[in-house]
Amino acid sequence: MIIAQISITPIGAGTSVGDYVRVALDEIKRSGVKYELNAMATVIEVESLDKLFEVVKRAHEAVIRKGGKRVITEIKIDDRRDKDASIESKIKAVEK
Secondary structure: OEEEEEEEEEOOOOOOOHHHHHHHHHHHHHHOOEEEEOOOOEEEEEOOHHHHHHHHHHHHHHHHHOOOOOEEEEEEEEEOOOOOOOHHHHHHHHHO
16 A cells, blocks of 8 residues: 655645645545545555556646646655555554
8 A cells, every 4th residue: 555645735826725725635535545634734545656646636737727827746655565554554553
């Protein structure tokens, strides 16, 4: 399982970007992948890099459709192949 952190930010949209985050999150929800929103980014769980990039592309393009003229998208990928991992298993490992 791949766990990725995504942050999509429109540049020049003012100090409040909640409306842009909302449309990006709507695309993530529609994709059907497991996700967790936090104060600084969104963490998603996907089965493949292809699915990850598909979801990120849809969310990025949603921000552009919303009116973003310049959009910065950051992705941090944890692609662990030696054992199954999930958002919950990573959190539990830390909280142990």
